[in-house]
Amino acid sequence: MTITDRDLERPATAPAFIGISGSRRFRNGLATGAVTVAFLIALVPLVWVIGTVLVKGLGSVLNSAWWSESLNGLLARQEGGGAYHAIVGTLFQGLICAVIATPIGIMVAVYLVEYGGRTRLSKSVTFMVDILTGVPSIVAALFVYAVWISVFGLGRSAFAVSLALVLLMLPVVVRSTEEMLRIVPDDLREASYALGVPKWKTITKIVIPTALSGMLTGIVLALARVMGETAPVLILVAYAPFINFNVFEGNMASLPLMMTVERSNPTDAGADRLWGAAVTLILIITIFQIIAAVLAKATAPKTK
Amino acid sequence: MSDPTTTAGPAGTGDAGDRWGPALADTVVAPEAGISTPDSATPPGEAPGRTFVQRGDRIFRGLATGSGVFVVALVAAIAVFLLVQAVPSVVADQGNFLTGRTFDAGDPTKLNFGILDLLLVTVEVSLFALVLAMPVGLGIALFLTQYAPRQVARPFGYLIDLLAAVPSIIFGLWGLFVLAPVLQPFALWLQDTLGWFFLFSPGNVQIAGATVFTAGIVLAVMILPIITAISREVFARTPRAQIEAALALGATKWEVVRMTVWPFGKAGYVSAAMLGLGRALGETIALTIILAATPQIFGGSLFDGGATFASKIALSFAELNNNLSAGAFIAAGLVLFVLTFVVNAAARWVVARSGAKA
Structure with missing residues (x-):
């Protein structure tokens, strides 16, 4: 009996780890490839849309008149003028909406987190907020039309648009605020109660300041979203090529409305204004998102 | 606002879903234990401190509950108002509302x-x-x-x-x-x-x-x-x-x-x-x-x-x-x-x- 080197090198038992078979390896690779491709597919429209808007619209935006003049008195085919009237309209309508929707939304979230518990009312509020999240913007606009114009007999105005936007913004504010309030540690509340602080003061002085950073981000992001809504402005206010600061009366422009109007303008001037307004809208939304990020940093609770 | 449970007992006991409700109420208003609320210098057992706590809580709770009810009412109102506006037109419709194609x-x-x-x-x-x-x-x-x-x-x-x-x-x-x-x-x-x-x-x-x-x-x-x-x-x-x-x-x-x-x-x-x-x-x-x-x-x-x-x-x-x-x-x-x-x-x-x- 001779022991060769080969025998010595051979393991006494079969290895515990068996290599992954070819078909499993292939399927794994296929899946990895598929999910990566899915992600890349989603980036295509994002880059394409933003690229298109910038290429077509940047020219008209890089002009100081764009930010300081309206289109008052200009013919459809005349170049020149700006989007000041529409920017003002968009900001006004958005801010009025935020002023109404924010306090209500925060109080609903406070109710759900601090008071509601598992009562039937709290369950129905949660359900209704979910439903409200899914209400199409056109339905919100029709509702405001039915109440504001058909029943109350008031005219179309920018304020009616703000009311419709409230319906769209409210559920988003509730959702984000609720999430933020829920992650405030119970220890903080209990410490406050232990010092004898009443519940409402605990909420306003301890819970909300702790959650403030996230709440503000949610609110500003919600505002950025509703400012791009087109359906309410189509139905609830008429376009004006001039500047109007009165939200309760008269026609008022806004960037989405300006875009829908200029879309039917077949001249080069119309196309410039259309895409210029698109760039402006994206720019405003981006600015609000940056504000949200800055606010989140600035108001974050100091941990040290 | 119109919440019967809050007015029924001492502050906080009405918080049905509140994890700290009863215990908190005891701490805040229990005069016998000799704990006074920090935001009122009222001596233990006196009514003003108690009503103050209760009122603030009641208002805030009312506001929060009211906002919750508002959301429920809002969704209901959307359905009701749309329905009320739609019915006369559907009645006046000369075609068939459900199967008409124009x-x-x-x-x-x-x-x-x-x-x-x-x-x-x-x-x-x-x-x-x-x-x-x-x-x-x-x-x-x-x-x-x-x-x-x-x-x-x-x-x-x-x-x-x-x-x-x-x-x-x-x-x-x-x-x-x-x-x-x-x-x-x-x-x-x-x-x-x-x-x-x-x-x-x-x-x-x-x-x-x-x-x-x-x-x-x-x-x-x-x-x-x-x-x-x-x-x-x-x-x-x-x-x-x-x-x-x-x-x-x-x-x-x-x-x-x-x-x-x-x-x-x-x-x-x-x-x-x-x-x-x-x-x-x-x-x-x-x-x-x-x-x-x-x-x-x-x-x-x-x-x-x-x-x-x-x-x-x-x-x-x-x-x-x-x-x-x-x-x-x-x-x-x-x-x-x-x-x-x-x-x-x-x-x-x-x-x-x-x-x-x-």
Whole structure:
């Protein structure tokens, strides 16, 4: 009996780890490839849309008149003028909406987190907020039309648009605020109660300041979203090529409305204004998102 | 405000769902224990301190509860007001509201409108978008939660969320002016090779690309971030122990996904898709821009034009000045509201049911 080197090198038992078979390896690779491709597919429209808007619209935006003049008195085919009237309209309508929707939304979230518990009312509020999240913007606009114009007999105005936007913004504010309030540690509340602080003061002085950073981000992001809504402005206010600061009366422009109007303008001037307004809208939304990020940093609770 | 439970006992005991309710009430107002509230210098046992605490709490609680009730009332009011405005017009409708295929509501003395065509176009374009967006959304959610390295998963996720921040009017303009011409050769090829099937038969619009086909693709892009965001959340909650157990048994990444992540997140993914569908059904301005109006009835082809509920309302509503014509469109809006309500409620139900099981 001779022991060769080969025998010595051979393991006494079969290895515990068996290599992954070819078909499993292939399927794994296929899946990895598929999910990566899915992600890349989603980036295509994002880059394409933003690229298109910038290429077509940047020219008209890089002009100081764009930010300081309206289109008052200009013919459809005349170049020149700006989007000041529409920017003002968009900001006004958005801010009025935020002023109404924010306090209500925060109080609903406070109710759900601090008071509601598992009562039937709290369950129905949660359900209704979910439903409200899914209400199409056109339905919100029709509702405001039915109440504001058909029943109350008031005219179309920018304020009616703000009311419709409230319906769209409210559920988003509730959702984000609720999430933020829920992650405030119970220890903080209990410490406050232990010092004898009443519940409402605990909420306003301890819970909300702790959650403030996230709440503000949610609110500003919600505002950025509703400012791009087109359906309410189509139905609830008429376009004006001039500047109007009165939200309760008269026609008022806004960037989405300006875009829908200029879309039917077949001249080069119309196309410039259309895409210029698109760039402006994206720019405003981006600015609000940056504000949200800055606010989140600035108001974050100091941990040290 | 009108909350009987708060007025019944000492401050706080009315907080039915409050974990600290009774205990807190004892601390705050228990004079016997000798603890005084820090915000009032009133000696223990005296009424003013007690009423002060109670009043502030009662007002704040009332405001919060009132806001909650307001939301419930708001949704109810939407349904009621739309219904009240819609009924007279539906009664005055000379056609059949449910099976009519034309929508002529401009003349209040001769209303003749039906929602069948609107419904068919709305459902077809939304389902087409969903069919496109569902697999891609699933892939993205899996990529971001399971495959992408942790450092880049967050910024990549932010990129997808950016899609949701682009206003729909911009998607609409991009769809009609930029995407539609690019898609046109492919659309023609589909019509040539698969034209025998009703979905791909040549359509009834003259404007190239102003079809359900283009609209569905744009809509798919728009609902993608919704589907992705919710699926991502669910997939990320897969118990770490299960994933590691599968890995320890020698599973490949794909097998881990198939055996732990997918069963765990399936219900969440389905509900995410339904929420995306709800969004697609109600999308207004992008479809108003893309879909070409056509006097012909909808033939079911992806290359037809037409109008959805929302785009029909948006196209015609601005010129309306009488309540009867407006009512006709509000009736269509009401149907859309019910449709999205059902889809959204079903989505929540799917989640709630799976949550109960888990």
